[in-house]
Amino acid sequence: MAEMALPLHGWDKDPILSVEHLFMRFGGLIAVNDLSFKVGRGDITALIGPNGAGKTTVFNCITGFYKPSEGRLVLAHGRAPTDAELAAVTLNGERALAGPDAGVYLLERMPDYKVSGEAKVARTFQNIRLFTGMTVLENLMVAQHNALMAASGYSLKGLFGLPGYTAAQRQATERAKYWLDKVGLTERADDPAGDLPYGAQRRLEIARAMCSGPILLCLDEPAAGLNPRESLELNELLRAIRAEHGTSILLIEHDMSVVMEISDHVVVLDYGTKISDGTPEAVKNDPRVIAAYLGVDEDAVEEVEAVLDEATGAQS
Numbered sequence: 195m196a197e198m199a200l201p202l203h204g205w206d207k208d209p210i211l212s213v214e215h216l217f218m219r220f221g222g223l224i225a226v227n228d229l230s231f232k233v234g235r236g237d238i239t240a241l242i243g244p245n246g247a248g249k250t251t252v253f254n255c256i257t258g259f260y261k262p263s264e265g266r267l268v269l270a271h272g273r274a275p276t277d278a279e280l281a282a283v284t285l286n287g288e289r290a291l292a293g294p295d296a297g298v299y300l301l302e303r304m305p306d307y308k309v310s311g312e313a314k315v316a317r318t319f320q321n322i323r324l325f326t327g328m329t330v331l332e333n334l335m336v337a338q339h340n341a342l343m344a345a346s347g348y349s350l351k352g353l354f355g356l357p358g359y360t361a362a363q364r365q366a367t368e369r370a371k372y373w374l375d376k377v378g379l380t381e382r383a384d385d386p387a388g389d390l391p392y393g394a395q396r397r398l399e400i401a402r403a404m405c406s407g408p409i410l411l412c413l414d415e416p417a418a419g420l421n422p423r424e425s426l427e428l429n430e431l432l433r434a435i436r437a438e439h440g441t442s443i444l445l446i447e448h449d450m451s452v453v454m455e456i457s458d459h460v461v462v463l464d465y466g467t468k469i470s471d472g473t474p475e476a477v478k479n480d481p482r483v484i485a486a487y488l489g490v491d492e493d494a495v496e497e498v499e500a501v502l503d504e505a506t507g508a509q510s
């Protein structure tokens with residue numbers, strides 16, 4: 195009898211990013227081990243796993259901070275590339291191929307500034323990296339430096355004279371004002387970023403990333419250090435970014451209340467290897483995930499599940 199094909203998920207049908215057989219080795223340590231997964235266009239995708247699982251290393255490969263030891267990272271603007279388009283760009287050694295209604299970027303071949311500037315992938319960091327001595331508004335203007343320099347024609351003459359530059363400057367200010375309002379920091383626009391409370395600094399980081407107009411936003415532990423109210427606000431902000439701007443989001447997060455609440459798709463890593471990949475509901479009930487989080491062998495999973503069931507039963 196023929197095997198029944200499983201229905202395809204959205205992320206299989208239209209991936210904005212395909213991570214294919216990614217390896218990252220540091221000397222003898224294999225931090226990422228033959229990892230493949232897809233990030234759906236318009237989805238919120240969470241990458242989770244115990245400490246040291248390799249999550250930040252994956253981010254560093256995607257955003258050009260590390261050059262992977264092996265693997266292909268395909269970012270698709272507009273629509274997923276055809277097999278022929280993908281083969282062409284892979285074989286001809288180019289970094290990117292722009293078609294009439296799409297562009298395909300092989301991120302593993304690109305330095306970080308091209309991943310952000312050309313491929314339009316923005317990120318935030320586990321440890322906040324704002325310019326603390328600059329004002330909140332200045333942080334958002336600096337984020338748009340590349341676009342402004344391009345509008346100046348990279349010349350001093352451009353800075354003083356070109357009408358295109360003045361228009362670009364106006365647009366940058368408007369965009370900064372928009373994001374300040376979106377993250378509730380308009381009142382603090384002229385304060386040094388370093389004076390903001392922690393949760394507000396996290397929101398400013400996201401606003402700064404959004405000012406660069408990304409199609410994929412990568413957030414490294416955006417809820418770390420937030421109180422429950424701030425975590426809820428973060429959920430709302432991320433939902434709004436997705437709904438109003440169509441930006442796809444990939445996040446690393448330990449806070450399960452954020453992950454399970456807002457993700458369309460969850461990928462779980464343990465020791466650099468993917469152990470689960472699916473909807474939040476499927477992943478939550480996957481014995482391998484339970485085992486990894488509780489730090490037990492797979493053999494002991496049934497025992498763990500029985501304990502969990504008993505505990506849940508006892509509560510209800």
Ligand SMILES: Nc1ncnc2c1ncn2[C@@H]1O[C@H](COP(=O)(O)OP(=O)(O)OP(=O)(O)O)[C@@H](O)[C@H]1O
Nearest residue numbers: 220223225243244245246247248249250251252320
């Ligand atoms: N630049 C590096 N040089 C050597 N080893 C590294 C480097 N970066 C990461 N590692 C190692 O790779 C492994 C994965 O680390 P990584 O920071 O990616 O994990 P993580 O899942 O993000 O962890 P956490 O949740 O604690 O942030 C760890 O063993 C780490 O020590």
